[in-house]
Amino acid sequence: MENKSLMENKTSPRTNAVEKLENYLLVNHLPANSKIPSERDLCKLWNVNRTTLRFAVDMLIDSGKLYRKKGAGTFVAEAKLPRNLLGVNSFASEMRQQGTALTTKILSFRTLECTKQISKKLHVTLGNKIYEIIRLRHVQGQPCIIETTYINAETFPNFENYNLEKDSMYSIFTNIYKKKIIRGEENISVTYATKEEAAFLEIEPDSPVFFATGVTMSSENEPLEYYKLLFRADRFKFVSVTHRRED
Amino acid sequence: MRSNSASGESENTINYKTPIYLQLREIIRNKIEDGEYTPGTAIPSENELSETYGINRITVRNAINALVNEGLLRSVQGKGVFVIGNKAEETIAELNSFIPVLPKQFSIKEQVKEIRPAGDLFATLFNIGVSEPIYSIVQIVLSNAEPISYDEIYIPVAVVPQLQVASSSVFSIDDIFEFYDIEVSSVRQNLEIITGTQKTRHILGDVPPEIAIMKLESSYLDNRGQVIEYKSSFVRSDTCSFKVFLDAK
Numbered sequence: 001m002e003n004k005s006l007m008e009n010k011t012s013p014r015t016n017a018v019e020k021l022e023n024y025l026l027v028n029h030l031p032a033n034s035k036i037p038s039e040r041d042l043c044k045l046w047n048v049n050r051t052t053l054r055f056a057v058d059m060l061i062d063s064g065k066l067y068r069k070k071g072a073g074t075f076v077a078e079a080k081l082p083r084n085l086l087g088v089n090s091f092a093s094e095m096r097q098q099g100t101a102l103t104t105k106i107l108s109f110r111t112l113e114c115t116k117q118i119s120k121k122l123h124v125t126l127g128n129k130i131y132e133i134i135r136l137r138h139v140q141g142q143p144c145i146i147e148t149t150y151i152n153a154e155t156f157p158n159f160e161n162y163n164l165e166k167d168s169m170y171s172i173f174t175n176i177y178k179k180k181i182i183r184g185e186e187n188i189s190v191t192y193a194t195k196e197e198a199a200f201l202e203i204e205p206d207s208p209v210f211f212a213t214g215v216t217m218s219s220e221n222e223p224l225e226y227y228k229l230l231f232r233a234d235r236f237k238f239v240s241v242t243h244r245r246e247d
Numbered sequence: 248m249r250s251n252s253a254s255g256e257s258e259n260t261i262n263y264k265t266p267i268y269l270q271l272r273e274i275i276r277n278k279i280e281d282g283e284y285t286p287g288t289a290i291p292s293e294n295e296l297s298e299t300y301g302i303n304r305i306t307v308r309n310a311i312n313a314l315v316n317e318g319l320l321r322s323v324q325g326k327g328v329f330v331i332g333n334k335a336e337e338t339i340a341e342l343n344s345f346i347p348v349l350p351k352q353f354s355i356k357e358q359v360k361e362i363r364p365a366g367d368l369f370a371t372l373f374n375i376g377v378s379e380p381i382y383s384i385v386q387i388v389l390s391n392a393e394p395i396s397y398d399e400i401y402i403p404v405a406v407v408p409q410l411q412v413a414s415s416s417v418f419s420i421d422d423i424f425e426f427y428d429i430e431v432s433s434v435r436q437n438l439e440i441i442t443g444t445q446k447t448r449h450i451l452g453d454v455p456p457e458i459a460i461m462k463l464e465s466s467y468l469d470n471r472g473q474v475i476e477y478k479s480s481f482v483r484s485d486t487c488s489f490k491v492f493l494d495a496k
Contacts, residue, residue, distance in 0.1 A: 023368040187488055208440050214493075233439070238437060238439075
């Protein structure tokens with residue numbers, strides 16, 4: 001068919017090799033850190049030249065799917081953990097659902113006077129008392145997230161009495177203060193880790209990290225918390241699945 | 248109001264009993280309803296319509312404006328007047344969780360639209376044969392001539408065989424799916440930070456290495472769980488962020 005041969009001209013050998021390699025990883029479900037066949041073997045398998053294959057491998061390294069170890073070969077990168085955007089869930093309960101080990105360490109717990117910026121988010125009068133809680137989350141033994149939370153001290157009096165390393169903040173909100181979070185809005189962008197942040201997260205300073213900020217609201221439409229999260233970009237991705245509403 | 252349906256004459260001719268622009272409005276409306284003018288395509292030009300019906304251009308324009316105001320047609324400067332179908336209640340855009348926060352002024356420029364064989368990867372993703380044809384579309388989002396993001400879109404030809412005629416530089420893929428009643432029932436998306444290849448950095452305006460690139464992957468599925476569109480967007484992290492709304496489930 002003439003039509004078919006016309007079509008085949010449209011994918012370059014390089015694109016072809018990239019897609020073949022990507023498909024190879026997809027269908028073979030290779031576990032993280034397993035070695036992929038040598039470049040020579042893959043060249044033979046797909047009948048492509050070395051330069052083209054090298055291009056494809058580099059491409060998948062740049063997109064975070066593979067990594068190369070000098071003298072040892074090319075390996076499958078660790079899958080990134082999903083930060084699910086299905087709804088407002090406490091991070092802890094979400095991780096538990098996924099069966100992921102999570103530990104929390106308090107880096108700082110302070111009482112502050114409400115600043116202009118926080119006042120905008122929490123609708124608290126300037127100068128009123130707010131709590132600032134900074135926590136470091138370890139996922140599967142690796143430090144991954146720095147979480148800074150601001151809450152109104154009037155809404156959550158004596159918050160320092162609770163164990164934020166053991167209990168989830170959301171369960172304290174619900175069970176002790178009878179405040180239930182029903183919705184939220186989050187903004188996701190990229191920032192670069194400062195020296196201190198990088199040290200906590202055990203990454204290089206200036207590495208790009210996800211920066212997510214948001215406000216969660218109660219059923220009475222009152223802002224409950226304002227948060228800022230720093231996520232390690234090499235360990236996390238944001239994930240969502242939405243379905244059309246049934247009529 | 249069907250002005251001339253009782254007259255027994257063809258609905259596609261002009262008489263002198265009702266205002267002419269109202270009659271032309273009904274003619275165009277009927278042609279859309281009958282499927283002669285299909286969603287996503289341009290209707291004949293003002294000149295052609297004025298010649299066909301022997302009426303002046305001002306009258307033609309009045310008829311078209313009335314339908315533009317009703318939301319049945321969309322006028323695109325320099326391109327023509329396009330048919331819009333009936334809008335779905337919940338648009339595909341609403342199913343996207345990640346809402347790009349873009350500068351106020353932006354435009355979308357289509358770079359390439361071609362048909363190519365699926366190949367191994369897209370055969371797997373779309374669950375089709377390796378040599379089945381797919382559309383491959385590349386578009387760039389620009390603000391003040393500066394690229395912000397660049398999208399690669401893949402759709403099996405079998406999903407929208409009509410895509411060739413529908414002008415995708417005027418309508419988004421979402422619009423086109425809606426026109427042809429192709430229902431997207433779910434969307435899977437994931438957002439990550441990547442190094443980005445040299446090519447990606449170049450297309451995005453030679454992004455310096457210290458600026459990160461975000462990659463948003465979206466798979467659009469029909470009600471049988473088949474992927475009918477796959478899209479990768481590469482976004483400059485210094486010019487675009489994403490907003491998401493969270494609901495208690």
